[in-house]
Amino acid sequence: MxxxxxxxxxxxxxxxxxxxxxxxxxxxxxxxxxxxxxxxxxxxxxxxxxxxxxxxxxxxxxxxxxxxxxxxxxxxxxxxxHGRLRGDLERVSAASAACEVARLTSFEDAEDPFVYPLLSRALKAFEEAADQAHLDLAVAAYVFKVLAHGGWSPELARCIACGDPSPMWFSAAAGGALCESCARDVPGAEPIAPSQLAWVRALIGSTFDRLLAADVTPESALWLAGCAHTWAATHLDARLRAFEFMLAL
Ligand SMILES: [Zn+2]
Missing domain, CATH: 2.40.50.140 (Nucleic acid-binding proteins)
Incomplete structure (x- = not known):
C-alpha cells in the first residue's frame, strides 16, 4: 500500500x-x-x-x-x-471472558503499560491451570487485578461505610466489605467469610505463579469467579456474556 x-x-x-x-x-x-x-x-x-x-x-x-x-x-x-487454549472449551471460555473484560478496560487513546503484560500472563495462566478450580481462580485474578488497576479496588479490610474492622458482608455496588448494621441498608449485600475476603485480597496481591500453585477448593474458586463477575459487571456497567457463559459451563 x-x-x-x-x-x-x-x-x-x-x-x-x-x-x-x-x-x-x-x-x-x-x-x-x-x-x-x-x-x-x-x-x-x-x-x-x-x-x-x-x-x-x-x-x-x-x-x-x-x-x-x-x-x-x-x-x-x-x-x-496460546496453543494450549485451543480445542478446550473450558480454557477457551476463560480466555473469552478475560478478553471481554480487556475490551471494556482498554481505550483507543489511553496508553497504559500495565494491561498488555497482565492479559498476556493471564492467557498463559489459562494454559497452565491444572484443573477447573485453578482456571476459575486465574480468571477471577485477572478480572480483579485489571479492575483494581483501573480504580475499582474493593475495600476488604474494614466496612466501607463505617470503618468497622471486622466486616462480614460484601456488596459490589457499595464497593466492598460491610459490617452487619451497614449491610442492612444495602440491597443485594451478601454475607462473606473472612477466608473469602482473604482470597479476594490474594487475587489482587498475589502472582499468577502463586495462585496456580495455591490450595483451593472447586467451590471457593467458583465463588471467586462469580464474585469477580459481579464486581466487573457492576463497575463496568455492562452485560458480560462471555463471562456468563463461562460461569454457566
Ligand atoms: Zn459499617
Whole structure:
C-alpha cells in the first residue's frame, strides 16, 4: 500500500467481526495498552495465511497501515498462539471472558503499560491451570487485578461505610466489605467469610505463579469467579456474556 502511513505494534486479538465475504475486523489490545481495530483482508479465506495469525487470543506482531477509518493489517507475525487454549472449551471460555473484560478496560487513546503484560500472563495462566478450580481462580485474578488497576479496588479490610474492622458482608455496588448494621441498608449485600475476603485480597496481591500453585477448593474458586463477575459487571456497567457463559459451563 504505497503512500500509506504504517506503524508496527504487538497486539493480543480480543475480538473479531466479520466483514464482507472474506475479511475480518480485529480488535486488538496493543502493547502500549491502547485498543485498536484493523481490517484483516482475506483472513477468512480457507487456508489463507493470515487466518492463524489473527485468531482470537493470539499475540501477534502487526504492521498496520492507516486506512480511512480503521487500520489495515499489512503484515502479521505470530508471537504466541496460546496453543494450549485451543480445542478446550473450558480454557477457551476463560480466555473469552478475560478478553471481554480487556475490551471494556482498554481505550483507543489511553496508553497504559500495565494491561498488555497482565492479559498476556493471564492467557498463559489459562494454559497452565491444572484443573477447573485453578482456571476459575486465574480468571477471577485477572478480572480483579485489571479492575483494581483501573480504580475499582474493593475495600476488604474494614466496612466501607463505617470503618468497622471486622466486616462480614460484601456488596459490589457499595464497593466492598460491610459490617452487619451497614449491610442492612444495602440491597443485594451478601454475607462473606473472612477466608473469602482473604482470597479476594490474594487475587489482587498475589502472582499468577502463586495462585496456580495455591490450595483451593472447586467451590471457593467458583465463588471467586462469580464474585469477580459481579464486581466487573457492576463497575463496568455492562452485560458480560462471555463471562456468563463461562460461569454457566
Ligand atoms: Zn459499617
Amino acid at each position: 504505497p503512500g500509506r502511513r504504517t506503524h508496527r505494534t504487538r497486539g493480543i486479538v480480543l475480538d473479531h467481526v466479520k466483514l464482507g465475504e472474506q475479511d475480518l475486523i480485529v480488535t486488538l489490545l496493543a502493547a502500549d495498552g491502547t485498543q485498536a481495530r484493523a481490517v484483516a483482508k482475506g483472513a477468512r479465506k480457507p487456508g489463507g495465511r493470515l487466518a492463524a495469525r489473527v485468531e482470537l487470543f493470539s499475540e501477534t506482531d502487526f504492521l498496520l497501515a492507516s486506512g480511512r477509518s480503521l487500520g489495515i493489517v499489512s503484515e502479521a507475525t505470530l508471537v504466541d498462539a
